Amino acid sequence: MRRLPRKLLLNGTGLLVFVIAVFPVFWMASTAFKPNTEIFSTTPKPLPSHPTLEHFDLVLNGGIAEVSFWEYFRNSAILALVTVLVSGLLSLMAAVAVARFRFRFRTTFLIMLLVVQMVPCEALVIPLFLDLKQLDLLNSLAGLVIVYIGFAVPFAIWMLRGFVAAVPRELEEAAAIDGAGPVRTFFRVMLPLVAPGLVATSIFSFITAWNEFIFAFTFLDDQTKYTLPIMLQFFFGRSGNAWGPIMAASTLLTIPVIAFFLIVQRRMVSGLTAGAVKG
Amino acid sequence: MLDTAPAVRKAPGRRTSGRARPRRRPRFGPYLLIAPTVAVIAVLMFWPMIQIGIMSFQKVGNRQLRGEPAESVGTENFEKIFNDPFFWQTLRHTVLFAVVAVSLTLVVGTLVGLLLNKLGKRMSSFVAGGVMVAWATPPVTAAIIFSWLFGTTGGLVNWCLDLLPDFLVGGGWNDYNWFATPLSTYTVLTVCVVWQACPFVAVSVLAGLKSVPGELYEAARVDGSGPWRTFWSLTYPMLKPIFLVLVVMSIIWDFKVFTQLFIMAGMANRDAFNLSLYGYSEAFGSLNPKLGMGSAIALVLTLILLVVTALYVRVMVRQGETR
Numbered sequence: 001m002r003r004l005p006r007k008l009l010l011n012g013t014g015l016l017v018f019v020i021a022v023f024p025v026f027w028m029a030s031t032a033f034k035p036n037t038e039i040f041s042t043t044p045k046p047l048p049s050h051p052t053l054e055h056f057d058l059v060l061n062g063g064i065a066e067v068s069f070w071e072y073f074r075n076s077a078i079l080a081l082v083t084v085l086v087s088g089l090l091s092l093m094a095a096v097a098v099a100r101f102r103f104r105f106r107t108t109f110l111i112m113l114l115v116v117q118m119v120p121c122e123a124l125v126i127p128l129f130l131d132l133k134q135l136d137l138l139n140s141l142a143g144l145v146i147v148y149i150g151f152a153v154p155f156a157i158w159m160l161r162g163f164v165a166a167v168p169r170e171l172e173e174a175a176a177i178d179g180a181g182p183v184r185t186f187f188r189v190m191l192p193l194v195a196p197g198l199v200a201t202s203i204f205s206f207i208t209a210w211n212e213f214i215f216a217f218t219f220l221d222d223q224t225k226y227t228l229p230i231m232l233q234f235f236f237g238r239s240g241n242a243w244g245p246i247m248a249a250s251t252l253l254t255i256p257v258i259a260f261f262l263i264v265q266r267r268m269v270s271g272l273t274a275g276a277v278k279g
Numbered sequence: 280m281l282d283t284a285p286a287v288r289k290a291p292g293r294r295t296s297g298r299a300r301p302r303r304r305p306r307f308g309p310y311l312l313i314a315p316t317v318a319v320i321a322v323l324m325f326w327p328m329i330q331i332g333i334m335s336f337q338k339v340g341n342r343q344l345r346g347e348p349a350e351s352v353g354t355e356n357f358e359k360i361f362n363d364p365f366f367w368q369t370l371r372h373t374v375l376f377a378v379v380a381v382s383l384t385l386v387v388g389t390l391v392g393l394l395l396n397k398l399g400k401r402m403s404s405f406v407a408g409g410v411m412v413a414w415a416t417p418p419v420t421a422a423i424i425f426s427w428l429f430g431t432t433g434g435l436v437n438w439c440l441d442l443l444p445d446f447l448v449g450g451g452w453n454d455y456n457w458f459a460t461p462l463s464t465y466t467v468l469t470v471c472v473v474w475q476a477c478p479f480v481a482v483s484v485l486a487g488l489k490s491v492p493g494e495l496y497e498a499a500r501v502d503g504s505g506p507w508r509t510f511w512s513l514t515y516p517m518l519k520p521i522f523l524v525l526v527v528m529s530i531i532w533d534f535k536v537f538t539q540l541f542i543m544a545g546m547a548n549r550d551a552f553n554l555s556l557y558g559y560s561e562a563f564g565s566l567n568p569k570l571g572m573g574s575a576i577a578l579v580l581t582l583i584l585l586v587v588t589a590l591y592v593r594v595m596v597r598q599g600e601t602r
Contacts, residue, residue, distance in 0.1 A: 010394070010398060011399075011402055013394060014394060014395075014398050014402050014405075014406045015406075017391055017406055017409070017410065018409035019409075021406075021409045021410045021412055021474075021478070022409045024416075024421070024424045024425065024428065024474065025412050025413075025424070027424065027427075027435065028420070028424045028427070031427070039433055040433040042438075043438075044435050044438055090315050090319065091316070093312040093313070093315065094313045094315075094316040096312060097308070097313045098309075098313070100309075101308060101309040103310065106309070107602075109313055109317070110601040111592055111601055112320065114588075114592050114595055114601070115588055115592060116320055116324045118591065119324055119328065119581070119584075120531075120534075120535040120555065120577075120580060120581060120584055122535050122537045122555035122558070122577070122580070123535075123555070123558065123577035123578070123580055123581045124324065124327045124328070124577075125559070125562075126331065126334070126558075126562045126574050127326075127327035127328075127334065127574070128323070129563075130330070130339075130344075130570070131327065131330075146323070147323060149319060149323075150319050150320065150323030150324060151323075153316055153320070154316075154320065157316065207415065210417070211418060211419070213419050213537075213538040214537055214559075218563060229417060232420070232423065233419055233423075233542060236426075236542065241432065243427055246423060246427075250420045250423055250424065253420055254416055254417060254420045257415050257416075257417060258412055258415045258416065261412075261414070262408060262411060262415075
């Protein structure tokens with residue numbers, strides 16, 4: 001008899017936590033579908049009683065900025081994809097090195113990775129601004145993506161090395177005995193086995209680049225180069241009370257990332273916690 | 280999100296003993312593999328850090344941006360900021376915010392982690408999925424959503440507070456402006472940051488709890504230990520390494536929080552600045568950029584964080600993460 005109320009209490013608390021966690025995002029999406037009269041109503045309602053797509057229409061078909069939403073979307077997507085590809089390649093190489101070989105400076109390298117993950121990008125933005133200016137890479141997606149790669153790689157290596165270390169060496173040795181060269185062994189044995197780790201790492205790099213604000217805000221000057229977060233901030237700053245379109249734009253920026261995150265959630269959590277804290 | 284590393288702790292099935300395998304010691308292989316990474320980090324992180332050090336002793340403004348050489352001003356930048364009460368105010372904001380936000384994040388995050396561990400399998404993954412939504416939300420969006428929730432016109436929070444009886448919360452909430460004073464701005468910022476940071480703590484704690492053998496809890500229960508006591512004499516010591524890492528990382532994140540405060544307070548609202556916003560605004564906030572001053576402030580921030588980072592590295596080395 002005592003078990004039932006306890007279980008109810010636990011599940012009730014669980015539901016409450018769920019609601020609190022999801023509510024702000026739900027409120028954003030719900031506002032995006034409300035006509036202005038409901039947005040500024042004196043008695044806010046959880047769901048729009050007359051849902052409308054007018055705010056999305058405004059955001060997607062111009063009217064909020066000089067450049068189309070899709071251009072910003074494209075910029076963000078290009079930056080995120082290039083970051084994922086390049087940082088994935090570099091970090092896989094380095095992860096193999098630290099997980100498979102003992103070499104001098106290996107510990108130094110690992111400590112360096114830890115330290116640079118903690119470096120405040122809020123501080124580095126000043127010198128990087130000057131460096132990019134000198135290289136004529138300011139106000140270009142190319143300049144920005146280089147910086148993103150730099151900030152994505154240390155974490156990606158740290159995350160990947162666990163996956164590489166988890167691949168049994170015996171498999172590689174067996175392939176070698178069967179006469180496969182190192183390259184073939186890598187593509188046939190290592191790559192398929194670390195693929196889940198690569199996926200998890202890529203999601204992280206992708207989201208980091210997709211969400212990034214301060215570098216893009218500082219380095220990009222030209223509206224056609226803006227990324228989605230910059231567009232959003234710009235729009236927010238300019239039209240303080242146009243909450244409908246602001247929420248519609250926020251929804252368009254946020255929902256893909258959340259969907260992406262949730263799809264790979266299980267894989268990611270297992271990646272993050274892979275063997276975490278055993279002893 | 281970049282700095283989520285330490286949750287990835289020990290590699291699954293990592294070898295415990297390093298049996299010597301001479302065959303696996305090629306001379307240049309590993310160096311070639313890490314070379315690109317080292318180059319990228321040197322160019323994008325170490326060199327800029329050195330530049331901050333140099334520039335903080337220089338005057339770098341519009342003329343230097345046009346290409347003229349920077350002139351050295353000695354310790355002038357530092358004298359200026361250390362003698363300016365405004366600097367100390369931003370430092371106070373930074374530290375107080377970090378103390379409050381870190382404590383709240385850890386307490387709430389741990390409680391959620393404990394709850395996730397207690398829930399049934401399906402309920403647990405359902406709640407975890409919801410919590411992940413907060414984690415995945417871009418900081419810019421989060422800041423904008425919370426500005427809207429706490430807004431003056433049509434804001435949900437003010438509406439709710441106004442509904443509550445006056446003797447509880449006082450009256451006149453309907454047009455209360457949360458972004459008028461630093462204290463209320465930081466209140467909203469804290470809610471926003473804690474909401475986003477808790478999931479990571481919760482998931483890490485959950486992972487840790489899963490690795491604690493169930494028999495220990497069984498034994499504690501048999502001995503008649505209550506939940507409070509069980510937490511402090513069993514769970515906490517077992518999870519201490521994770522907590523250490525989580526504390527250090529939270530301190531670092533909250534010390535340098537920028538995007539959310541930038542969106543909520545903006546560069547015009549100087550009263551609410553923290554260190555990173557102050558440094559940024561000196562460097563880029565006006566038509567008269569003072570990159571030297573900005574660097575000096577950034578250097579102070581970096582040095583503070585380096586101390587915390589040193590602690591972090593020590594913890595990680597002790598736990599054998601760099602072996």
